[in-house]
Amino acid sequence: MQRYKVTFMYDGTDFAGFQRQPHKRTVESVLTKVVNKMAKNPTPAIVIYGSGRTDAGVHALAQVAHFDFPFIIPAENMRKGLNSMLPMDMEVLKVEEVVETFHARYDVSGKRYLYRMDLGEFRNPFKRNYTGHWKFPVDLGKINQALGDLVGEHDFTSFVASGAQTRTFVRTIYEATCHIDEANDELVFEFYGNGFMYNQVRIMVGVLIEIGAGTRPVHDILRLYEVKDRRQARRTVPAAGLYLKHVYYQGEDPAHPTKLPQHQR
Amino acid sequence: MQRYKVTFMYDGTDFAGFQRQPHKRTVESVLTKVVNKMAKNPTPAIVIYGSGRTDAGVHALAQVAHFDFPFIIPAENMRKGLNSMLPMDMEVLKVEEVVETFHARYDVSGKRYLYRMDLGEFRNPFKRNYTGHWKFPVDLGKINQALGDLVGEHDFTSFVASGAQTRTFVRTIYEATCHIDEANDELVFEFYGNGFMYNQVRIMVGVLIEIGAGTRPVHDILRLYEVKDRRQARRTVPAAGLYLKHVYYQGEDPAHPTKLPQHQR
Known part of the structure; x- marks a missing residue:
């Protein structure tokens, strides 16, 4: 074996x-x-x-x-x-x-996801399976302010789909960024954290895009942490824009640079 | 109406x-x-x-x-x-x-096609429907030399699929270019001409890529014009990489800037 x-x-x-x-x-x-x-x-x-x-x-x-x-x-x-x-x-x-003790799921220390949101005026047939679509103006400055509220350890109860089975809704996000890909006319979000729950990234992007569009206050994420109510996060953006970009294991993870002894995993 | x-x-x-x-x-x-x-x-x-x-x-x-x-x-x-x-x-x-005399097919004066050839070492699942794939080294200088042989009025008999029904195999190519798209690691070909026959672009790209790879002489296209033999052009590159980029009508076509009188069409 x-x-x-x-x-x-x-x-x-x-x-x-x-x-x-x-x-x-x-x-x-x-x-x-x-x-x-x-x-x-x-x-x-x-x-x-x-x-x-x-x-x-x-x-x-x-x-x-x-x-x-x-x-x-x-x-x-x-x-x-x-x-x-x-x-x-x-x-x-x-x-x-x-080694035979490596486990692809239990040894995960972090994951990185990317979300592509097309900003084009028209639906682009070539992007239908590869991006979300948002055709209204967005303010990148507001989104960047809101991203600061995501970084750190938080209770993401408001950002989890109702079907999620998990002991705790507390997760840590190490990095949350957004930039405009001019060539493709897209907003590109990136999230790196110790774990993401069912639909969490798609719900976070839905909240962020509404903040960018001005239909939510810039610091609404802080309120959502408090209310712990999925319904208030509303929108789940389409699966098509979401990409699992990297799976980190201890020892190769910037946030967990050293391996824990086997019995502590 | x-x-x-x-x-x-x-x-x-x-x-x-x-x-x-x-x-x-x-x-x-x-x-x-x-x-x-x-x-x-x-x-x-x-x-x-x-x-x-x-x-x-x-x-x-x-x-x-x-x-x-x-x-x-x-x-x-x-x-x-x-x-x-x-x-x-x-x-x-x-x-x-x-106007009711406009005809989308009969009034065409030119067409522009684009061909995307992925040069990545691995098959990229996201490109399988959107590019051809060529993983061997290619010399862009050789391809550019060969593109010069395509421009002008030529008999493209060697470059037409056997099923093509057409009175004449003579067509004019006004522009033929190729550049490397560094960001996507692709060769991008573009052809603008007064008309292209069945599979013509895909056969031309197949010949050009073999010239770039060094398995055909740089000016082999001149020989192919002479022999008028489809089998000698060999390879037809995949449909997935081909894009109809623009259809030109008289009056809006750089090669036909003025409209012909109706009876001359």
Whole structure:
């Protein structure tokens, strides 16, 4: 047995999200099928552990998963082999042999998400699956002020979809930025934190864009922390604009530069 | 009756090309359905005349069509009305009321096509429907030399798919350029000419990329003009990278700045 860590990219458009579901094409099911085929369909089947789920239509620039493979294949051959069998909307970027204690989900120390919001006057057919769309004027200065309120440890109860199952709604955001991509006429948001809950990024962007448009006070986020009421955050922006950009593990994470001893994980 | 000229964009990914075909989703059939619905499905049905076909998977940044509408609607209202009914992968950019002698196909004086060739080392899932892919080194200097051989009036018999129905294979190319889009790591070709035949652009790009890669002599295009043999041009690059960028009509065309009298068209 050899444990492999794989870093891979996918266009979420034609996937019903990450997690395996009966009769649906999901990232997990496609990857599981290909890895098992490469191992000549062993019994029991090889199980894939992802760093976490992404919703239907959400993209990944660098998702991470691990699995235990019944024989040893050089990492680069594993990468090429998987890519030769994977469909065109999924591509393995990197394969690493890792210790058997590495876990793609439990060892995550941080994640980075990106959100692309098209500002064009017209709906752009080429962006329909890759951006949100906001055609009203926005004030980047206001958004930047509001982003300051997101950084730090906060209770994000108001920013979580009702279906979320989690012990605590407290998370830490290390970085929250927004810039205008002039060439593409887009607002690009980036969030780096120790974890994000179900729909959290899409709800945060919805609040930020309303602040930018002037329909919410600049510091409304501080009020939302207090009221702990999802309904007051209103809008959830479309999945199409959301990209999982990076998954951090201890030791390679700017916020967690050293690895914790195994028993403390 | 009022004749309208519409300029529209589409992502060709989910269309079986432009031309109407039974049981297939085509650009022509989708637009025809929406225009007729807007006119409350008159008998006989309104017919759409496009500037020309595009193949399955080929995109349009500005395709043009005309139709005769049974009542007069201000152009801007027509644009908004059509867009409210069109699917997300098609968007009307402009509607103009035109004289009843205007014809979207017969009056075309030139077309401009763009071809995007991804040069990335890996297959990029986000580009699979929007670019060709070439992962070997290319010499832009050689391609630029070869582009010079394309400009002018030539017999393009070697560059036409076998199914093409046309009286003559002689066409004029006014401009042929190629540049590297550093940000996206792509080669971008652009061709402006008085007309392009079936698969012509995709075959030309296939020859140019082989010249750039050094597997063809720099001036092989001159030889291909002479031999008039499609098989010697070999490769047809994927439809996904091809975009109809502009359709020119006399009077607005740099190569045909004045309108010909009606009877000379």
